Amino acid sequence: MNDINFLSAQVLKELEKFNYSAARTLNFQQAFRNIRKWFNKNANGVYSDESLGEYVDSLKKLLAEGHDKGWINTKMRCAEQLKSYYHTGDINLNYDRCRRKGTYIPSEQALKTIDKILKDAQLGERTKNTRSTYLRKFFCFIEGQGLDEKQITPETIAAFIEKSHKETPSSMNWVCCSLKMVMRHLVEEGIFPYEIDLKFLTPKSPGHRFLPCYSEGEIKQILESVDRETPVGKRNYAMLLLGISTGIRARDIEGLRLADIDWRKQEISIIQSKTRHGILLPVSGQCCNALADYILHGRPESSSEYVFLRSRAPFTRFLGTVPGLNTIIDRQSAIAGVEKKNGRAFHSLRRTFGTWLASEEVPLPMISQLMGHTDMESGKPYLSFQDTAVSMCAMGFEDIPVMGGVYYG
Structure with a gap:
């Protein structure tokens, strides 16, 4: 069934099972209303991956023009879930939890460790989701080196910091905060036989943007x-x-x-x-x-x-x-x-x-x-x-x- 109205209704039913807040649920409803409107206007109400790609391109264009990033990302997330449901009959929550399909997915043991680290952290859900991305990236890095968490050394940490800085220098605050969580976990679990001074993982102060006001x-x-x-x-x-x-x-x-x-x-x-x-x-x-x-x-x-x-x-x-x-x-x-x-x-x-x-x-x-x-x-x-x-x-x-x-x- 590739009717856009039917597909969007089914995805919304699946999302209801996860007990999102009323505000988030309404955001999803508004996003799918926007998707249906676009498909009815540009694709005769019929879903296809090609049409979905055109819809996502239109969102990227709006993003480049300075429209609200958070709202556009919500619609992109819903588009990804729609595609997943069309092909598999299930929605892709990996995307919704900052675990994009095929991106930074370490071993099951590493994922259990990450979940434990985040469970004990006194952080908001959005911050936990973002930290999860960098924690998974780190565990993918060490597993790519043929290591597990018991073989992590200060040199391993330094190598990951250097790699991250080359790839995304603006994200170093998130990288270092996430690494501190890993190190603290390893010490508490007795995996490291010695305390590691975490002060060397303090990044420079983040830059401040002066957002424009109105006159x-x-x-x-x-x-x-x-x-x-x-x-x-x-x-x-x-x-x-x-x-x-x-x-x-x-x-x-x-x-x-x-x-x-x-x-x-x-x-x-x-x-x-x-x-x-x-x-x-x-x-x-x-x-x-x-x-x-x-x-x-x-x-x-x-x-x-x-x-x-x-x-x-x-x-x-x-x-x-x-x-x-x-x-x-x-x-x-x-x-x-x-x-x-x-x-x-x-x-x-x-x-x-x-x-x-x-x-x-x-x-x-x-x-x-x-x-x-x-x-x-x-x-x-x-x-x-x-x-x-x-x-x-x-x-x-x-x-x-x-x-x-x-x-x-």
Whole structure:
């Protein structure tokens, strides 16, 4: 059966067996909706490997144009699962768990060791998946040398680091962190008869990217371009205004409940999805009016406790926020004629909010408090955008003897 609607439905049924979160499940549903739409338009709704290859090429083109990487990777993952189901009747979870078919698959014993290492680690699932890739790569390396874990030496570690640096120099932080986990495991298991100093596996500090913000004029253009006469426009305007005026994260906008808003005090009280810490934020009158306009005149009739709902039935919580809100701001920027810069997304509103506070010389502790950071270090990147303040730190030549050259005399 090569009907795209039937195949995508079957893959989704298989994915339901693995108890993904509601947000991840909705992401899969949206991705397969996109796949079906493409196949119905370009391949008469009939699956073939050739057509799937064309679909993946179209995704790579979007990726090169700077579209949301995470959302595109989700659709690529679903495309791989669709292909696997078509040929085998089963989905390829190796791809989903960062174990691409035929890539870095060591022996069964090594995989058991890796699973044990990761099981004991206090890490998030996404971080474990990434570490798994580098751990498997390392065990494939030693097995290629005819070794097992009991024969690992410092020289083996050094050789793998050198090889990894030649192949992917930007990944050395992941490589070294993963190797530390291996070494710690070997010592705890008594495989190594001596302790190994892991300090030599400390890579250089990772580089910091300065992601672009929006200017005040660009934000004004974007907000003014929203059609606030339609229910969708009222919702999108409220979400965009909430993001730029409070700096709360996309996931927290998605999870905002009606009970979280104190209309009399003009405040929002939420538990942040990232840090699990509570935060109380003031909300401007303009933002309160936008929220009220959406709730009273744009929000579908629903018993849901959440503020922002889908615009189409079923009128449930607005899930899949990262790709959804990124799409909203990208489309609105295009309508407003605001340039799409690499790295700009809905999260840029949060960065813009922090940058504006810093430019107004708001103290760093207050910036961190308003943005819900757990420590002040998280707020320091916003200070880098203060060109005026940074220029004041430049030193003069009064205390430096200049004996020649352009500045002499």
